Amino acid sequence: MTGDSVFFSRVLTETTLTFHIIYATxxxxxxLMIMIAQWIGIKKNDQYYILLxxxxxxxxxxxxxxxxxxxxxxxxQLSLLWPNFMVLAGNVxxxxxxxxxxxxxxxxxxxxxxxxxxxxxxxQKKHLLLLxxxxxxxxxxxxxxxxxxxxxxxxxxFDLINGQLENVNPIMAMFNPAMxxxxxxxxxxxxxxxxxxxxxxxxxxxxxxxxxxxxxxxLLLTMKLGLVFSIATAIIGDFSGKYLAEYxxxxxxxxxxxxxxxxxxxxxxxGILDENNEVKYAIEIPFALSILAHWWPSAVVTGLDQFPxxxxxxxxxxxxxxxxxxxxxxxxxxxxxxxxxxxRGWSFVHSKLFLWFAVLSGPLAxxxxxxxxxxxxxxxxxxxxxxxxxxxxxxxxxPNVDLMLVLFSILYIILGIGTIIVxxxxxxxxxxxxxxADREIEKGGMLK
Amino acid sequence: xNLEIIGISVLMAFLFGYxxxxxxxxxxxxxxxxxxxxxxxxxxxxxxxxxxxxxxEVTNVFLVFFFVGIVGFFPQxxxxxxxxxxxxxxxxIVLLAIRGSYYAFETYGNRGHKGYAFIxxxxxxxxxxxxxxxxxxxxxxxxxxxxxxxxxDYWVLxxxxxTWSVVLLSITAVLYISAVFxxxxxxxxxxxxxxxxxxxxxxxxxxxxxxxxxxIIVELKGHNPEHFDNIMNLWxxxxxxxxxxxxxxxxxWQRRNYGEAFLLLVAQFALAFYGYGISHYPYLxxxxxxxxxGFTNEAMAxxxxxxxxLGFCLLVPSLYLLLRLFLFSKKYVSGK
Ligand code: HDD
Ligand code: HEM
Ligand code: HEM
Numbered sequence: 140m141t142g143d144s145v146f147f148s149r150v151l152t153e154t155t156l157t158f159h160i161i162y163a164t165x166x167x168x169x170x171l172m173i174m175i176a177q178w179i180g181i182k183k184n185d186q187y188y189i190l191l192x193x194x195x196x197x198x199x200x201x202x203x204x205x206x207x208x209x210x211x212x213x214x215x216q217l218s219l220l221w222p223n224f225m226v227l228a229g230n231v232x233x234x235x236x237x238x239x240x241x242x243x244x245x246x247x248x249x250x251x252x253x254x255x256x257x258x259x260x261x262x263q264k265k266h267l268l269l270l271x272x273x274x275x276x277x278x279x280x281x282x283x284x285x286x287x288x289x290x291x292x293x294x295x296x297f298d299l300i301n302g303q304l305e306n307v308n309p310i311m312a313m314f315n316p317a318m319x320x321x322x323x324x325x326x327x328x329x330x331x332x333x334x335x336x337x338x339x340x341x342x343x344x345x346x347x348x349x350x351x352x353x354x355x356x357x358l359l360l361t362m363k364l365g366l367v368f369s370i371a372t373a374i375i376g377d378f379s380g381k382y383l384a385e386y387x388x389x390x391x392x393x394x395x396x397x398x399x400x401x402x403x404x405x406x407x408x409x410g411i412l413d414e415n416n417e418v419k420y421a422i423e424i425p426f427a428l429s430i431l432a433h434w435w436p437s438a439v440v441t442g443l444d445q446f447p448x449x450x451x452x453x454x455x456x457x458x459x460x461x462x463x464x465x466x467x468x469x470x471x472x473x474x475x476x477x478x479x480x481x482x483r484g485w486s487f488v489h490s491k492l493f494l495w496f497a498v499l500s501g502p503l504a505x506x507x508x509x510x511x512x513x514x515x516x517x518x519x520x521x522x523x524x525x526x527x528x529x530x531x532x533x534x535x536x537x538p539n540v541d542l543m544l545v546l547f548s549i550l551y552i553i554l555g556i557g558t559i560i561v562x563x564x565x566x567x568x569x570x571x572x573x574x575x576a577d578r579e580i581e582k583g584g585m586l587k
Numbered sequence: 588x589n590l591e592i593i594g595i596s597v598l599m600a601f602l603f604g605y606x607x608x609x610x611x612x613x614x615x616x617x618x619x620x621x622x623x624x625x626x627x628x629x630x631x632x633x634x635x636x637x638x639x640x641x642x643x644e645v646t647n648v649f650l651v652f653f654f655v656g657i658v659g660f661f662p663q664x665x666x667x668x669x670x671x672x673x674x675x676x677x678x679x680i681v682l683l684a685i686r687g688s689y690y691a692f693e694t695y696g697n698r699g700h701k702g703y704a705f706i707x708x709x710x711x712x713x714x715x716x717x718x719x720x721x722x723x724x725x726x727x728x729x730x731x732x733x734x735x736x737x738x739x740d741y742w743v744l745x746x747x748x749x750t751w752s753v754v755l756l757s758i759t760a761v762l763y764i765s766a767v768f769x770x771x772x773x774x775x776x777x778x779x780x781x782x783x784x785x786x787x788x789x790x791x792x793x794x795x796x797x798x799x800x801x802x803i804i805v806e807l808k809g810h811n812p813e814h815f816d817n818i819m820n821l822w823x824x825x826x827x828x829x830x831x832x833x834x835x836x837x838x839x840w841q842r843r844n845y846g847e848a849f850l851l852l853v854a855q856f857a858l859a860f861y862g863y864g865i866s867h868y869p870y871l872x873x874x875x876x877x878x879x880x881g882f883t884n885e886a887m888a889x890x891x892x893x894x895x896x897l898g899f900c901l902l903v904p905s906l907y908l909l910l911r912l913f914l915f916s917k918k919y920v921s922g923k
Contacts, residue, residue: 204691207647208684214651215676218658222669229662230883234890237659240652241898247644248905252912255641272905309890536736537673546677550684561692 145531147540148220151547155213156516157509158551162206164508167281167326168333169199170274176360177267187353190574191360193257195337198562200254205554207247212547220540224523224533227304231297232290234309239283246276278326285325289317292515293386294524316386320379321515327375328511331368332504335470337361339501344571346494353571358497359481365500366474373467377431384432387525388441390518393452394460395428396421400442404428409461412454452518459514466507470500590888591878594660597895598653599864605649606860607764607853612646613711614765615639616686618788620708623701630781634773641913643690645906647683659891663881667872668721671730671739675720682714712758719757723750726811727873737875749806756799760856763792767835767852771845772914786839793836797829800859811873817866824862831855 173192180188218225228236249272260266290296296312298305338361344354383391391397396407396418406428410421426436433440443451473496480488487493523530615635622631658665689707724730729744730737744750766789773781804825808815818825831851838848869877882888 201691203644204687207644208687208691211647211651211683211687212680215654215680218654218665218669219673219676220669222665225658225665225669226662229658229665230887233655233659233662233883233887234894236655237891238894238898240648240655241894241901243648243651244645244898244902245905247648248909251641251644252909256912304884307884307886309887535670535673537670539673543673543677546681550681554684554688557688557692 144536144538144540145534147544148534149530151540151544152213152216152220153516154544154548154551155209155216156512158555159206159209159213160508160512161505162202162209163281164329164332164505165199165202165336166206167277167329168331169195169202169337170270170277171330172333172337172361172364173199174267174270174274175364177263177270179360181263181267185356187356188360189263190353190571191357194566194571194574196254197565200250201558201561201565203250205558208554209551219537220535221523221533222535224528227524227528228287228290230304231294231307231309231312232287235283235286235313239280242276242279242283244276246273246280249273249276278329281326281329282322285322286313286318288515289321290315291523292321292519292525293317294527299527317382320375320382324372324375324379324511327368327371328504328508331365331372331470332501332508334361334365334368335474335504336501338365339498342494342497342500345489346491346498351571353575359478362474362477362497365470366478369467369471369474373471376464376467380431381433384440387518389443389446389451390456390515391432392441392443392446393454394456394514394518396454396457397428397440397442399444400439402429402437402439404432404438404440406431407457408464410457412457416454450521452520456514456518459510459517462510463507463514466503466510470504470507473497473500590885590892591882593892594882594888595864595878597892598656598660599861601649601652601656603857603860605646605653607856608642608646608649610715610761610764611768612639612643612686612765613715614761614763615769616689616711617708617762618765618769618785620705620711622784623704623708627784630778630784631769634769634776634778634781637776638772638913640690642909643686645909647687650683656891660883660888661871661876661878661881662883663876664871667730667737667876668724671724671737672721675717679714679717682710682717685710686714711761715757715761716754719753720744720750723747723753725867725870725872726807726814727870727875728810730872730875732875747810749803749810752799752803752806756796756803759792759796759799763789763796764852764856766792767839767845767849770839771849774845782845786842789839790836793832793839797832814866814873817868818862821862821866824858824865828855828858828862831858 173195176188176195177192180186180190180192249269253266253269253273256266256269290312293315294312295315296308296310338358341354341357341361344351345358380391383394395404396410396412397404398416403426405426406424407418407421408424410418413419428440429436429438432438477488477493477497479485480493519525521529521531523533615638619631619635685706689703693703693707724739724744726749728747730739732738766785770782770785770789773785804815804818807818832855835848835851835855838844838851869879871878871881883891
């Protein structure tokens with residue numbers, strides 16, 4: 140019976156988080172993009188960018204609302220599904236969770252004000268100021284919740300003496316070794332993903348026939364931002380690998396199918412694992428794993444042979460790792476080529492084919508986010524708190540989790556479909572050409 | 588004053604905040620749906636949407652603050668309440684989702700689907716009902732421990748009259764609070780027709796509120812005599828609360844000072860809520876869990892309180908700004 144509860148609790152947690160992270164990522168990144176667009180608009184006195192900010196905002200509130208709903212669900216589910224974990228977590232890592240609610244407050248209050256004051260300020264700059272707390276609040280929610288998650292990967296800041304918690308130090312718990320790379324990677328990938336999702340929209344309009352300069356400006360801006368954040372992502376991703384090698388070698392070894400401890404370790408890309416745990420069809424990059432893990436080609440990388448079999452995470456995380464890294468490098472190249480192409484006047488970056496690649500960038504970035512989280516979370520198994528508490532011991536004993544799984548699955552399907560329908564309808568009903576015309580009349584032809 | 592008391596006071600303050608802003612939100616959605624049915628929506632919808640849409644997220648954060656805070660200050664609650672409340676709280680989440688998605692899909696997206704407004708209105712009644720079950724359960728007698736695992740006895744839960752009285756109270760309170768608030772708000776907006784209608788609703792729900800509230804105290808006598816005795820020791824709080832209720836009703840009746848009427852109502856509920864809370868002391872869950880054995884360690888408690896003070900300094904000016912723009916700005920309220 141409890142075995143079932145564990146299983147269903149895991150599936151429900153995975154479902155809720157996988158769903159929430161879509162909205163959460165956009166919630167973290169999009170306010171920054173809106174801010175940048177509005178700022179450029181004010182600086183260059185270019186109405187197109189202001190309008191860009193305005194239209195992004197309209198879509199953004201819908202994702203925020205669903206993000207709030209799913210976030211509230213996961214927040215409560217943590218206590219409902221993992222009560223034993225939360226008893227321990229509450230004692231040691233409640234501080235960042237608590238601080239997160241202030242970040243939510245801050246964001247929610249100023250978002251409300253920002254939304255309902257578009258035309259109430261004579262001075263656009265004052266209106267832009269309201270967005271700063273929104274962006275800060277959103278990014279800090281990500282920072283705080285990721286600190287909680289990094290604690291799960293590298294718990295510290297307390298002693299367990301005969302099963303009793305002693306010497307709790309909440310600050311030490313927050314500044315654990317996993318925290319710097321994890322927080323940085325999560326925040327930067329949220330910015331990156333948001334930039335590419337917005338790029339997808341502009342690219343889609345251009346690919347389906349629009350020639351409007353509005354979309355061209357939007358695509359160039361978002362691609363540039365995407366490029367900056369993908370470079371940051373790759374660099375911090377490399378540091379994440381070094382963190383893993385040092386503190387969670389079993390996760391890195393499982394992700395890399397690195398079975399035997401060795402120096403001069405090669406990095407395996409792709410490939411499959413047959414039933415005898417033999418790697419087939421993989422591309423081997425000599426020394427690369429040693430470099431990823433410890434900077435030096437000659438460095439020794441711990442393999443799975445150093446761990447008891449029941450503490451090794453599932454080996455399929457290799458595919459997740461490959462997916463994430465491939466998409467990361469791919470999008471970096473895509474945005475680099477686009478930027479270069481626009482600068483140099485290469486015509487093929489305006490071709491239909493290239494634009495369709497740009498349309499794919501948003502969904503791909505979102506897939507990378509999902510793959511990355513699944514890698515991080517599944518790679519921590521069998522632990523919920525690495526080395527201290529197993530996932531199976533943390534789950535609820537309530538026998539009705541399966542029913543709740545059905546209930547929530549239906550809910551998420553409805554919310555997901557609803558989001559898509561409402562977004563499409565909203566922008567179809569009010570296409571950019573129409574809005575531009577409306578505003579031109581309103582503003583007496585201020586538009587250049 | 589010890590850390591436990593500070594912790595529970597902070598949580599109670601935010602729970603009270605949620606009850607007030609939540610009740611306005613829930614009740615308003617119900618009146619909105621009701622006015623659709625009786626085809627008077629033109630009277631209410633504008634008023635309601637102008638106030639609710641900008642603040643519903645803030646309302647929700649009050650709830651998030653409470654449940655995150657309680658696990659922080661009293662981690663043991665996660666064990667007792669987390670394990671047993673899976674179904675009622677999950678239903679609550681779904682109801683919250685209906686409300687959140689109404690704002691997302693209807694007010695931000697495109698408005699006008701009647702069925703949606705109707706479900707949204709109903710969720711405004713079911714949500715307080717499902718959340719109030721937590722308060723009922725805290726009275727004890729519903730959760731028993733088997734093999735070290737807490738289990739909620741649904742049969743007892745659904746057959747005890749106390750459960751249903753609390754449900755009734757939560758619904759009447761929601762309707763009364765939001766009607767009084769909206770009377771004031773509509774009056775401020777200079778909307779005579781809406782004021783008249785909301786005043787009528789407020790007066791209709793005033794009496795049922797007092798009757799259900801008194802009924803609960805009577806039922807507690809049978810269900811949890813210890814708690815009942817504690818309430819009797821605090822009789823003066825409830826007596827003042829009752830007088831404040833009379834004053835609110837009087838002002839409404841006289842059609843004047845709607846703003847003061849609402850403030851009196853807040854004071855009335857604050858007294859009743861704190862009277863209830865103080866008499867509940869020291870139990871978080873009768874008879875299993877008190878605020879002392881459920882409390883977190885000292886280091887965490889102190890850092891939470893420091894974080895709270897710092898956060899509060901950020902929060903108060905921001906909330907003030909929000910209220911000034913959407914509640915106290917005559918221009919905004921009247922839709923100019
Ligand atoms: C747009 C999304 C995205 C992209 C392109 C990348 N990542 Fe990533 N990665 C994430 C999104 C992400 C994430 C969702 O943010 C994760 C999941 C949990 C976390 O800490 O960050 C993550 C985790 C994560 C981890 C596991 C960290 C841990 O479990 O503690 C490593 C080692 C890397 N990444 C490394 C990389 C490398 C070398 C990349 C090369 C370009 C890369 N990531 C691209
Ligand atoms: C940031 C804070 C996070 C916390 C506190 C957290 C908490 C948890 C918990 C309690 C589990 C145990 C359940 C299990 O092992 O199945 C878990 C696993 C999992 N979480 Fe996270 N999670 C966090 C972030 C995320 C995010 C953002 C995702 C996004 C997709 C995610 C995806 C998963 C997945 C897929 C598992 C399942 C692993 C498995 O079943 O092997 N987590 N997480
Ligand atoms: C176990 C993990 C998580 C929990 C418990 C959680 C909790 C929550 C809650 C309770 C909300 C609703 C807040 C409100 O009412 O305004 C929310 C929304 C949000 N969360 Fe999550 N979250 C988790 C994972 C994440 C992650 C990993 C990120 C970022 C990478 C994130 C970023 C956000 C954002 C940006 C919002 C939108 C909030 C808003 O716009 O007001 N969350 N989350």
